[in-house]
Amino acid sequence: MTSPRWVCLDVGETLIDETRVWSLWADELGVPRLTFLAALGAVIERGGEHRDVFPIFGADDWQLRMASVEGAYGGFTADDLYPDALGAIEALRAGGHRLAIVANQPASRTDELRAIGVDVEVMAMSEQMGVSKPDPAFFATALELMGSPDPASVVYVGDRVDNDVLPGIAAGMRTVWIRRGPWGFIQRLPEGAAPALVVDSLDELVERIGEAWVST
Numbered sequence: 669m670t671s672p673r674w675v676c677l678d679v680g681e682t683l684i685d686e687t688r689v690w691s692l693w694a695d696e697l698g699v700p701r702l703t704f705l706a707a708l709g710a711v712i713e714r715g716g717e718h719r720d721v722f723p724i725f726g727a728d729d730w731q732l733r734m735a736s737v738e739g740a741y742g743g744f745t746a747d748d749l750y751p752d753a754l755g756a757i758e759a760l761r762a763g764g765h766r767l768a769i770v771a772n773q774p775a776s777r778t779d780e781l782r783a784i785g786v787d788v789e790v791m792a793m794s795e796q797m798g799v800s801k802p803d804p805a806f807f808a809t810a811l812e813l814m815g816s817p818d819p820a821s822v823v824y825v826g827d828r829v830d831n832d833v834l835p836g837i838a839a840g841m842r843t844v845w846i847r848r849g850p851w852g853f854i855q856r857l858p859e860g861a862a863p864a865l866v867v868d869s870l871d872e873l874v875e876r877i878g879e880a881w882v883s884t
Contacts, residue, residue, distance in 0.1 A: 672817065672821065673766065673821055673822075673823075673881065674765065674768060674814055674817055674821060674823065675760050675766075675768070675823045675877070676767075676770055676790075676810060676814070676823065676825065676841075677757075677769045677770075677771075677825045677826075678769075678770075678824075678827060678828075678832055678846075679769060679771035679772075679773050679777065679781070679793075680772075681827040681846070681850075682771075682825055682826055682846055682870070683749060683781075684748050685748055685750055685849075689737070689741050690705060690708065691705075692740050692741055693737055696733055696736055697722075697727050699725055704721070704725070707721050707724045707725070708721045708850060709850055709854060711724075712850055712851055712854045713854050715830075743776060743780040744777060744781060744784060745784065746785070748784075749784060749786075750848075750870065752870040752871045753786070753870060754785055755870075755871070755874075756871060756874050757786065757787070757788065760873075763877065765877070766789055768788055768790035768791065768814055769786065769788050769790070769791045769792075770791070770792050770793075770797075770806075770810040771793060771794065771801075771826075772793075772794040772800045772801050772806075772831065773794060774795045775793050775795040775796040777793050778791050778792065778793055778796070790813050790814055792810070794806065801828075801832065801835060802830060802831045802834070802835040803835075804838065807824070807835060807838075807839035808839065811839070819840030819841045820840060820841070820842065822841045823843070823844055823877070823880050824836040824839075824841045824843050824844070825873060826843070826844075826845070826846065827845070827847070827848060827849045827852040828855065829857055829858075830855065831851075832845070833845045833857070833861065833863050837861070837862075837863070842863075842864035842881070843863040843864060844863060844873060845863045845865070845867070846867050846868070846869070846870070846873065847868050848868065848869065864879070865877075865879055865880050
C-alpha cells in the first residue's frame with residue numbers, strides 16, 4: 669500500500685468514557701442512575717437511539733434540558749478519557765500512522781479534547797461538519813478532511829456496529845469495532861459483516877493494528 673496509513677478514531681466509548689454524562693442525565697430526570705442506565709441498555713438492545721430513552725421517563729422535553737446537563741457536565745475532562753487513550757494515540761503515531769478523530773459530537777468537543785492532551789493531525793465533530801453518522805456523507809467528509817486518501821488506507825475505530833463498523837465498511841474503509849461501552853457490549857455484528865478487527869481496548873488495537881492492514 670503506497671498511501672499513508674490513517675487511523676481515524678471515534679470519541680464516545682472509544683476515547684471518552686461516557687458514564688459521567690449519562691449519570692448526569694439520570695440526575696436531571698430525577699431517576700436513579702442504575703435505572704436510567706438499564707433503560708438505555710434496553711433501548712440499545714431493541715435497536716433504538718439514545719434519544720429513545722427519554723420518553724421512558726416522560727421526558728419528551730429532553731432537548732430543552734440539554735443546556736442544564738451540559739452546564740453540569742462542563743465538557744470533557746482528563747478523568748473522562750479512557751486510561752489507554754493518550755498512550756494509544758502516541759503508540760500509533762510512533763508506528764507511522766497518521767491520526768484523525770472524527771465523531772458525532774458538539775463542535776465544542778474539539779477544543780475540549782485538545783485541552784486534555786489529545787493531539788492528532790485532523791479533528792472534526794459532526795456539528796461543525798453539518799453531517800453525522802451513519803450518513804455516508806459523514807465518512808466522505810472525513811476522508812476529505814484527511815486529504816482524500818484511498819479509503820482502504822484508513823482504519824476507522826468505533827464502538828457502534830450501526831454507526832461505525834457498517835457504514836465505515838460501506839465507505840471502503842477498514843473498520844475496527846472496539847467492544848466497550850453499552851453499544852459495544854450489547855450490539856452484535858450481523859451475519860456476513862467483517863470488520864478488520866474486533867478489540868476490547870485501544871491497547872489491544874495498538875498490539876494488533878498490523879492485522880488490520882492484511883485483512884480483506
